[in-house]
Amino acid sequence: xxxxSAERLFDVFFRPLYPKELQxxxxxxxxxxxxxxxxxxxxxxxxxxxxxxTVFARVAPAALGVPSLELDRSDASVHRLGxxxxxxxxxxxxLASRPGDPAAPLANLVIHGAVYLGAxxxxxxxxxxxxxxxxWESVVHLESRAGTGALAPxxxxxxxxxxxxxxQGEDGLxxxxxxxVERARFDASTLTPIVAERADRAIPTxxxxxxxxxxxxxxxxxxxxxxxxxxxxxxxxxxxxGFLELEFKLLGEGRYLLMHGRGKQxxxxxxxxxxxFSHAAFFPATPGDPHRVEVDGDKLIVRFRAGGADVVHxxxxxx
Numbered sequence: 001x002x003x004x005s006a007e008r009l010f011d012v013f014f015r016p017l018y019p020k021e022l023q024x025x026x027x028x029x030x031x032x033x034x035x036x037x038x039x040x041x042x043x044x045x046x047x048x049x050x051x052x053x054t055v056f057a058r059v060a061p062a063a064l065g066v067p068s069l070e071l072d073r074s075d076a077s078v079h080r081l082g083x084x085x086x087x088x089x090x091x092x093x094x095l096a097s098r099p100g101d102p103a104a105p106l107a108n109l110v111i112h113g114a115v116y117l118g119a120x121x122x123x124x125x126x127x128x129x130x131x132x133x134x135x136w137e138s139v140v141h142l143e144s145r146a147g148t149g150a151l152a153p154x155x156x157x158x159x160x161x162x163x164x165x166x167x168q169g170e171d172g173l174x175x176x177x178x179x180x181v182e183r184a185r186f187d188a189s190t191l192t193p194i195v196a197e198r199a200d201r202a203i204p205t206x207x208x209x210x211x212x213x214x215x216x217x218x219x220x221x222x223x224x225x226x227x228x229x230x231x232x233x234x235x236x237x238x239x240x241x242g243f244l245e246l247e248f249k250l251l252g253e254g255r256y257l258l259m260h261g262r263g264k265q266x267x268x269x270x271x272x273x274x275x276x277f278s279h280a281a282f283f284p285a286t287p288g289d290p291h292r293v294e295v296d297g298d299k300l301i302v303r304f305r306a307g308g309a310d311v312v313h314x315x316x317x318x319x
Contacts, residue, residue, distance in 0.1 A: 003163050004090075004094070004161070004162060004163045005162050005163065005164065006155070006158040006159045006161075006162045006164075009106075009158050009161060009162065010158055012099045012100075013097060013099055013100070013104065013106055013107050013110075014107060014110075014158075016099065016100030017100065017102050017107065017134070018134065032132070032133070032137075033132060033137055033152075035132065035133075036130060036131065036132075037131040037132050037133045037138075038129070038131035045131050045135075046129060046131070048135065049115050049118070049119065049129060049131070049135060049138065050119065052112055052115040052116075052135065053073070053112075053115050053116045053118075053119035055112055056071070056109075056112035056113055056115065056116040057071035057072070057073075057116060059112070060081070060109065060112070060113065060116075063093075063105060063108075063109055064084045064085070064089050064109075065089070065092075066080075066084045069081060069084060071116065073116075073119055073120045073123040073124065074120070074124065075120070075124060075177070075181075075182055077120065078117065078120055078173060078174060078177045079171070079174040079177070079178075081113070081116075081173060081174075082160065082171040082172065082173035082174030082175075082177070083171055083174065085160060085161065085166075085171070085172075085173060086166065086169075087166040087167060090106075090161050090166055093105045093106040093109060094106060106161075110136070110154070110157045110158070110161070111134075111136040111154075112136075113153075113157055114136045114138075114153040114154035114156075114157050115135065115136060115138065115153070117153035117156065117157075117173070117177070118138060118139075118140045118151070118153045120177075121140045121142060121151060121153075121181055122140060125142060125181055125185050126142070126143070127140040127141060127142045127151070128140065128141045128142075129141075130150060136154050137152075137154055138153075138154075139151060139152050139153075140153070142180075142181065142184065142185075144184035144185050144316075145184070145298050145316060146184055146298070146299075146315075146316055149180070149184075151180055151181070156172065156173055156176045156177075157173065159172055159176075160172025160173045160176070178279070179281075179315070179319070183279075183315075183316065183318060183319050184316065186318055188252050188255055188256075188316075188317075188318040189252075189255075191252070191255040191256070191273055191274070192255075192273075192274050193252075193253060193254040193255050193274070194222070194224050194225050194250070194254050194255065194256070194257060194272075194273065194274050195222070195224050195250065195254035196224075196254070199250050199253045199254030200250070201221075201250065203221045203222060203248035203249075203250070204217075204221065204248075205245050205246065205247045205248075206245060206246040206247075206248075207245050209238065209243035209244075209245065209246050209261065210235070210238065210239070211234075211235035211238050211239075212235075214228075214238070214246065215228070221248075222248075222257065225257060225272065225274075225276075227275075227276045228272060228276050228277055229272065229275060229276020229277035229278075230276070230277070231276075231277045232270070232272075232276060232277035241263040241264065241265075241268060242263050242264035243261045243262065243263050243268075244261065244262045244263070244288070245261050245262065246259050246260070246261040247259070247260050247261055247293070249293060249295070251271075251295065251300070251317045251318070252317060252318065255273065255318075256271050256272065256273055256278070256317070256318060256319075257271070257272045257273075258270070258271055258272075258293070258300075259272065260291070260293050260302075262285065262287065262288065262289075262291060263287075264287060265282075265284065265287065266282060266283050266284040266285040266286075266287065266306075267282070267283040267285040267291050267302070267304050268280065268281075268282055269281040269282075269283075269293075269302070269319070271318070271319050278319075279319055281315075281319060283302065283304060283306070283311070283313065284306060285304040285305060285306050285311070286304075286305045286306055286307070286308070289304065289305040290304075290305075291303060291304040291305075292304075295317055298316055298317060299314050299315070299316065299317065300314070300315050300316065300317040300319070301313075301314050302314075302315075
């Protein structure tokens with residue numbers, strides 16, 4: 001069975017839709033992605049993007065077989081959309097699509113869906129369109145505590161529809177939207193600290209990771225956190241992850257507890273606030289290799305090894 005990577009999806013279904021000079025020259029394609037196709041801020045082009053997003057909201061529920069998607073440009077609508085893009089839905093679209101056909105169900109959904117994602121960022125988070133040609137390559141400029149970034153929704157779609165993500169049961173669109181939009185724009189100062197004093201306290205590493213030993217460890221060293229929360233991994237899931245250890249770090253003057261440790265498949269990070277589990281991140285690091293987590297101002301720096309190489313991943317400390 002062929003593997004559908006993001007690159008192969010692009011080559012088969014989308015590359016033929018680009019102008020001839022961009023189909024064969026990779027450098028020309030990369031350069032074209034940097035060119036502002038609306039330097040005069042022409043409202044007609046912005047109106048085109050708005051219309052495309054509106055069309056997508058109307059046709060996507062039927063295309064995905066989920067009539068209750070409610071694509072109203074809200075953050076929640078992106079997560080509903082991401083949840084609907086499972087492996088079965090992707091494979092149905094593939095079977096119904098002819099390579100290089102702009103009207104093919106897969107190409108049609110992704111082209112319109114990329115613009116819909118950008119429209120959500122513009123509508124709810126103050127994003128500003130960076131128009132590109134073709135329009136589905138358009139980016140959205142978003143300001144956050146991390147600075148100003150250019151989000152590329154079309155590329156999010158390709159990655160979210162790849163085997164690498166769908167066969168792991170991942171909601172790639174929701175994951176990227178949460179990290180690059182919702183978490184980036186989140187005001188962590190509004191959180192009630194877990195601890196009111198001594199937020200710099202050191203919590204020992206837990207060497208024998210089981211659900212019961214974790215609870216005992218937290219009661220002994222962080223009694224202010226009364227519960228890990230309903231959405232924290234179950235005892236069975238914790239055993240399945242196969243942690244070698246769990247380390248702990250209080251972040252943001254005690255607003256979050258970060259748990260991090262090496263499991264069977266890689267490196268896991270869990271953020272807990274006063275109510276318990278908030279969110280998580282996973283990096284496919286080399287099992288058994290050491291890792292390090294550092295805080296530098298608003299940045300959380302995660303260092304690990306993957307594929308024989310050193311990797312450094314930076315994010316905001318609130319994930």
